[in-house]
Amino acid sequence: MISWRKHYKKTLIAIGLLLSTSASFYGQDGDPKNGEKLFKANCTACHALDKQVIGPPLxxxxxxxxxxxxxxxxWLHKWIKDNKALRASGDKYANEIFEKFNKTEMLxxxxxxxxxxxxxxxxTTNPPAPEPPKADDKATATAGATAAPADxxxxxxxxxxxxxxxxxxxxxxxxxxxxxxxxxxEELAGLNETRVRSFKEMYEKFHFIGKGLLAILAILAAYGVWNWLMWIGVYKGYKPEQPIYFSHKIHAGEQKIDCQxxxxxAKYGKVSEIPxxxxxxxxxRTISEYNADHYMEPGKDKAFYDGEIQKIYAATGWDPAKQQYTGKTQPVEWTRIHNMPDFVYFNHSQHVIAGEQAIINSFNKKNPNNKIDVVCKACHGKIDTMNVVQMANDFTMGWxxxxHRTTEVDMNNGYNKEYFKNLHDKLKKQYPQDGGKITVAAIGGLECGKCHY
Known part of the structure; x- marks a missing residue:
């Protein structure tokens, strides 16, 4: 009896040690919530939990x-801290993994x-369950679905x-x-008999008034035709649908990605090309699904955004499962929004580099309640707030x-100060009405040959 109890105690101790060792081995001695933050900060560029990205699922x-x-x-500690040193030491499993994933070196x-x-x-062993969406989030998600029937x-x-x-x-x-x-x-009936009953009779009776009205109508018609001609090619507010949905609000606004x-x-060339x-x-290549649940447009859900990412893969011939290009690409027929006429010369680099600060200062002075921080916004509007890009201004010659008439040139920067060294005082005398301010117009900004050649 004593012997049985002795063996029973030893068995319980062994089981306890085994369980504790197992729990420690499988990663349960860490904090999964803190691990999630560290995982997102360090690992998501190359890894996902449940699928292969650049590296294997974790x-x-x-x-x-x-x-x-x-x-x-x-071993995992050594691999994560310095996998290169681990491979150099001759570790068999480390080198097998390196070979398996096309010798892609892990950071x-x-x-x-x-x-x-x-x-x-x-x-990675026991990911925390995602928190259920709040009532406000559900209301936002369903707003788009209910908006259409209500409208x-x-x-x-x-x-x-x-x-x-x-x-x-x-x-x-x-x-x-x-x-x-x-x-x-009867008297009224008699008067009706004497009334004018044809346009000819009316014109003969009131021909002076008629000629005056016809002249006014001719002038108004000519003005209408001229006004219509002047607005040909002006498409302010134009925002066509694109073959792949791209939200500038998500990329430039939410994610703070620089336009350039x-x-x-746009900075060093004449044209700002389509990327x-x-x-x-x-x-x-590593972002294969939309996980920014904090921002979704009304009427759009995660499946919509994921589908648009798949269109990128189809266009580039990328196989996310094998993490390699297939060579089967598809052209994307983007719809152009901003299109200068052939007879107009416009250089992006001249405005983005030489005129950057001058344009920003001029715009903010004229729009104190709608200031900008990037020169692109002066022409293209606050594009970081647009889900669908639209033409924000007229882009007419008058605009x-x-x-050019109102944007003041910075005559104190190194280039302008040296280039306009002998011209500076002359321009101040030539344009005293501007209080000595030198605008783009003063240095040739209104010359026809600057934009038409």
């Missing part, structure tokens, strides 16, 4: 390395402490009301005509001239 990685390579958590994280790595491994109902009510009003007006006119007919006297990261030639799909893939 969910259950502790158990996987034990099964595949017979290594423990200490080294010597800055992570053992506690940090334990927290990350705890997160349709309102439209129907308005149409029915207008038809009812039209019917009532017709009935009133009929009744008034009947009353007028019944109320006509994608439109790189190639390879530029998109710089980020979306450009007005900008």
């Amino acid at each position: 969910k259950g990685v502790v158990e996987r390395v034990k099964t595949e390579g017979g290594v423990d958590k200490d 080294q994280f010597p800055n992570l402490t053992d506690k940090d790595i334990d927290d990350i491994l705890a997160f 349709k109902t309102t439209t129907n009510i308005v149409i029915i009301s207008l038809l009812a009003i039209a019917g009532l007006l017709v009935w009133i006119l009929v009744k008034l005509r009947q009353l007028v007919t019944l109320g006509q006297s 990261l994608c439109h790189s030639s 190639s799909m390879n530029v998109c893939m710089n980020c979306h 450009c001239i007005e900008c």
